Amino acid sequence: xxSVLIVDDSEIIRSVLQRTLSxxxxxxxxxxxxxxxxEAVDILDNSWxxxxxxxxxxxxxxxxxxxxxxxKRNDLNLIPIIVISTEGSALRIDELKDRGVKGYLxxxxxxxxxxxxxxxxxxx
Amino acid sequence: xxxxxxxxLLCDIxxxxxxxxxxxxxxxxKMAPYSINEIDFRGARIQFSGFKDGRxxxxxxxxxxxxxxxxxxxxxxxxxxxxxxxxxxLMEILNMIIGNLLTAMFGENVIFKLSIPEKIxxxxxxxxxxxxxxxxxxxxxxxxxxxxx
Numbered sequence: 301x302x303s304v305l306i307v308d309d310s311e312i313i314r315s316v317l318q319r320t321l322s323x324x325x326x327x328x329x330x331x332x333x334x335x336x337x338x339e340a341v342d343i344l345d346n347s348w349x350x351x352x353x354x355x356x357x358x359x360x361x362x363x364x365x366x367x368x369x370x371x372k373r374n375d376l377n378l379i380p381i382i383v384i385s386t387e388g389s390a391l392r393i394d395e396l397k398d399r400g401v402k403g404y405l406x407x408x409x410x411x412x413x414x415x416x417x418x419x420x421x422x423x424x
Numbered sequence: 425x426x427x428x429x430x431x432x433l434l435c436d437i438x439x440x441x442x443x444x445x446x447x448x449x450x451x452x453x454k455m456a457p458y459s460i461n462e463i464d465f466r467g468a469r470i471q472f473s474g475f476k477d478g479r480x481x482x483x484x485x486x487x488x489x490x491x492x493x494x495x496x497x498x499x500x501x502x503x504x505x506x507x508x509x510x511x512x513x514l515m516e517i518l519n520m521i522i523g524n525l526l527t528a529m530f531g532e533n534v535i536f537k538l539s540i541p542e543k544i545x546x547x548x549x550x551x552x553x554x555x556x557x558x559x560x561x562x563x564x565x566x567x568x569x570x571x572x573x
Contacts, residue, residue, distance in 0.1 A: 309540070310512050310515070310516045310519075311508070311509070311512055312493060312496050312497060312509060312512045312513055312516060313516055315496075315497055316496055316497070319497075319498060357519065357538050357540065358540070359540050385523070386519050386520050386522065386523020386524065386538075387523055387538075388523055388524065388526065388527030388532060389527070389532055389533070389534060389535045389536070390532035390533060391532075391533060391534070391535055392535055406523070406524075407445070407519070407520045407523065408441055408444045408445035408520050410444070
C-alpha cells in the first residue's frame, strides 16, 4: 500500500488528481493534500510518504524550493517526485531531473498519462 | 510574430485547454467585440518575465466558470459551485493557457518566471480590450483571452 502526497495550490487540481489516483488501480493507503511547498514539508516531516506529486508555481513555497529541500535532505531524497505543471521549458525539465525528479507531466494532463507514470514508478 | 499570429496561437491554445482540461467546447463562430458593460465577467491575470515580459488576462462568465468547475470535478449539473472553486478554476485554466502559450511562442529552450495568478476585480476590467484579445463563446457565454507583450 502506498501513501501519496499531492501538492498544488489549486484545490480543484488536487481533487482531480485524487480521483485519478483512485481509478489507477494502485494500492493506496493514504492520499495527503498540501497547498504549497511548506505544507508539503510539514507533512513529509510527520508522515510516511511513498510518492510526491507536485506543481511548481505556488505561493508561500514553490515546487522548485520543495524539490530542492527534498534533494538536500537524506531522509527525503529517495522519495520519488512527479512534477505536474504548465511549465514547458526543456531546460527547466532537465534541471528538475538533475534534482531527482522521476516524472514530468504537463497540464492539462490526462488520467491515462498519470496512470502510466505511476505504474512506471511503482513498477506495476 | 505579428498580432494576428499571436491571436491565432492564443485562440488555438485556449480552445485546446478548455476542451482537454474542462470539457468545454468553444463555438466555432467567434463572437464580435461587445460592450464590457453588458456582461458580468470574472477575470484573472498572470505575469511572466524572463526571455520576454508580459501579462495574460482571462475573462469568463460565472456560468462558464461553474460549468468548468463541475466538469473538472466530475460533478452533476445541479451541484452548486462556490466562490473559491470559481476563482480556482479561472486561475488554473489561465495558468495552463500561459504555460502552453509561452512554449508555443518561444520554444522549449527558454525559461520564464510566472507570477501566481490573481483575480481581477470588476473595477479593473477595462472598457476596451487590447488588439491582442481573442473573443470566444461557450454556450453563448463570451470568453475573452488577451496578451500584453
